[in-house]
Amino acid sequence: MATIDGLDLYELLGVSSKATDEEIKRAYRKKARELHPDANGGDQAAEARFKEVSLAYEVLRDPERRARYDRFGPAGVFGQAGAGPGGMPFDFEAGLSDIFEAFFGSMGARGAGRRGPMPGSDAEIGLRLSFLEAAFGAEKEISVRLPVTCDNCGGSGAAPGTQAVRCPDCQGAGETRRIRQSLLGQVVTSVACGRCQGTGELTPTPCPSCGGEGRRMEQRSFTVEVPAGVEDGSTLRLAERGPAGPRGGPNGSLFVQLEVEPDDRFQRMGDDVHTSVHVGMAQAALGAKVAVPTLEEPHEVTVEPGTQSGHVVRLKGGGVPHLRGRGRGDLYVHIVVDTPTELSAKQEELLAQLAAERGEEIHPEAGEGVFHRIRSVFG
Numbered sequence: 001m002a003t004i005d006g007l008d009l010y011e012l013l014g015v016s017s018k019a020t021d022e023e024i025k026r027a028y029r030k031k032a033r034e035l036h037p038d039a040n041g042g043d044q045a046a047e048a049r050f051k052e053v054s055l056a057y058e059v060l061r062d063p064e065r066r067a068r069y070d071r072f073g074p075a076g077v078f079g080q081a082g083a084g085p086g087g088m089p090f091d092f093e094a095g096l097s098d099i100f101e102a103f104f105g106s107m108g109a110r111g112a113g114r115r116g117p118m119p120g121s122d123a124e125i126g127l128r129l130s131f132l133e134a135a136f137g138a139e140k141e142i143s144v145r146l147p148v149t150c151d152n153c154g155g156s157g158a159a160p161g162t163q164a165v166r167c168p169d170c171q172g173a174g175e176t177r178r179i180r181q182s183l184l185g186q187v188v189t190s191v192a193c194g195r196c197q198g199t200g201e202l203t204p205t206p207c208p209s210c211g212g213e214g215r216r217m218e219q220r221s222f223t224v225e226v227p228a229g230v231e232d233g234s235t236l237r238l239a240e241r242g243p244a245g246p247r248g249g250p251n252g253s254l255f256v257q258l259e260v261e262p263d264d265r266f267q268r269m270g271d272d273v274h275t276s277v278h279v280g281m282a283q284a285a286l287g288a289k290v291a292v293p294t295l296e297e298p299h300e301v302t303v304e305p306g307t308q309s310g311h312v313v314r315l316k317g318g319g320v321p322h323l324r325g326r327g328r329g330d331l332y333v334h335i336v337v338d339t340p341t342e343l344s345a346k347q348e349e350l351l352a353q354l355a356a357e358r359g360e361e362i363h364p365e366a367g368e369g370v371f372h373r374i375r376s377v378f379g
Contacts, residue, residue, distance in 0.1 A: 009055075009056040009059055009060055009069065010056075010060070012031075012052055012053050012056040013027040013028055013031060013053060013056050013057065013060070014027050014031065015027045017070065021061065024057065024060050024061060025057075025061065028053060028054075028056075028057040028061075031050075031053045032050065032053065032054065035047075035049050035050040035053060036050055059077055065077055117198075117199050117214070117245050117246060117247045117248045117249035117250075118197060118198055118199075118245050118246060118249045119245045119249050119250045119251070119252055120147065120215075120242055120243035120244050120245040120246075120249055120250065120251050120252035121242070121243055121252045122242050122243075122252040122253045122254070122255060123144070123146055123242045123243055123252065123253075123254050123255070124254070124255045124256075124257060125142060125144050125254065125255075125256055125257070126256075126257045126258075126259060127140060127142060127224065127226075127256050127257070127258055127259070128259045128260075128261060129226060129230070129258055129259070129260050129261065130260075130261050130263070131260060131261060131262065131263035131266060131268075132263070132295060133226065133260075134226070134229075134230050134231065134232070134258070134260040134320075135228065135229070135295055135320045135321065136228050136295070136321065137225070137226050137227050137228035137229075137230075137321075138226045139223050139224070139225055139226070140223070140224050140226060141221060141222075141223055141224075142221065142222065142223075142224050142256070143219060143220070143221040144219070144220060144221075144254070145217060145218070145219045145220075146217070146218070146220060146242065146243045146244075146254075147213075147215040147216065147217055147218075147243040147244050148215060148216065148217075148218045148220065148244050149214065149215055149244045149248070150207060150209055150210035150213070150214055150215055150216050151209075152207055152208070152209035152210065153207035153209065153210060153214060154248070155214040155215065155244070155247060155248035155249075156203070156207070156214060156247060156248055157203045157206060157207055157210065157212040157213060157214035157246070157247040157248075158203040158205060158206070158207060158212075159203075159205040159206060159207050159208060160207070162203075162204070162205040164201035164202060164203050165201065165202055165203075165204060166200065166201060166202075167193060167195055167196035167199070167200055167201060167202050168195075168202075169193055169194075169195040169196070170193035170195070170196065170200060172200040172201070173193070173200060174192065174193055174196065174198045174199060174200035175190045175191060175192055175193055175198065176190070176191055176193050176194075177189065177190050177191075178191075197246070199247055201247075203247075212247075213246055213247070214244075214245075214246050214247035214248050214249075215243075215244045215245070215246060215247075222241070224236065224238070224256055226258070227323060228320075228321040228323070229271065229320055229321045229322055229323030229324075230258055230260075230323060231258075231260065231268075231323075232258065232259060232260035233257075233258070233259075234258050235255050235256065235257055235258065236255070236256040236258065237253050237254075237255055237256075238253060238254040238255075238256060239253050240252075240253065241253065241254040242254040242255075265293045266293075266295070268320065270329060271319050271320045271321070271322055271323075271328065271329030272319045272320075272329040272330050272331070272332060273295065273318065273319045273320060273329065273330075273331050273332070274331075274332045274334060275292065275293055275294075275331065275332070275333055275334070276333070276334045276335075276336050277290055277292045277293075277301070277333055277334070277335060277336065278336045278337075278338050279303055279307070279335060279336070279337055279338065280337075280338055280340065281337060281338065281339060281340055283303055284303060284306070284307045284308070284309070284335070284337040285305065285306065286305055287302070287303055287304055287305035287306075287307070288302075288303045289301070289302055289303070290303055292333050294315070294318050294331055295318065295319070295320070295331070299315065299318070301313050301315075301333055303335065307335055307337070308335075308337065309335060309336055309337035310334065310335065310336075311334075311335040312332050312333065312334050312335070313332070313333040313335065314330055314331070314332055314333075315330060315331040315332075315333065316330050317329075317330065318330060318331030319331050
């Protein structure tokens, strides 16, 4: 199959060359969600891959272009392989970038057109919760070391009493533009100014406290409100609580990864909770009222006469509050009937009598100790 710089357009989308239009569309949507720059924190490799799959989709969704690609390869869609306009040598990597920019604009310059300081990156921290804290929510104190706005310069990066000056490279625009010839004509791209990092300003006299960065590392503590119903492995996003941006840029987000400690009494399945309660053989046979653990106070459950081991009692609304929406899950109580062990002589005698009364065969030696003692008394 024809490729562009070693890339097969069908392979980029993860489909075969015989894929239908609908299969191509579904594959592209899946890939685009995975690789979109907004979902990958500015990862340049993911962004480059996103451009490639988008270009592949633009070609393969058009029947005419797809037919030319299938028949002639890249040359049928992007021009003669190895040669650019006028027979000049063609740089496939640069050509691919130019073609994408012609189709979609310059994604590589996201935010470059906006003059001003760059936002801070995102950060992540772990937080342990007890089973009940995850179920009912909690306020937890966390401490994290992050870049914060410099108090000495107020985030400007300039020493007190001085001020920033306009960047001479971009004339304060925060971006630079370049015009280049592509297969589809002239392409104008904008990129963040490399000298001022897109701020449009320079600080000739940097702040001595932060070295002109406008931020410095500090340990900060604050309270996190954990909502009721969170699960192990879930994540809380705290907007604008992450690292401060350089030179007065807005804060990034702080992602809190939750780890829920297990509880020996309970097992969670979604918003439902399962627990076990042990009852004696006589209680199961004759019926009883027993206390069972719940997420709140112990609750009395009726064990009906003749209850078998494994029977389940459902306590509606006794589970975990729904994270989204009202109401709670249910609590399921599993009854476990315990077989008695280490019986006294009296207990052995009574069970042997019960077995005889019910016509149940028991081990020949069962109750032998009892009857032997009875015989010895009457000689």
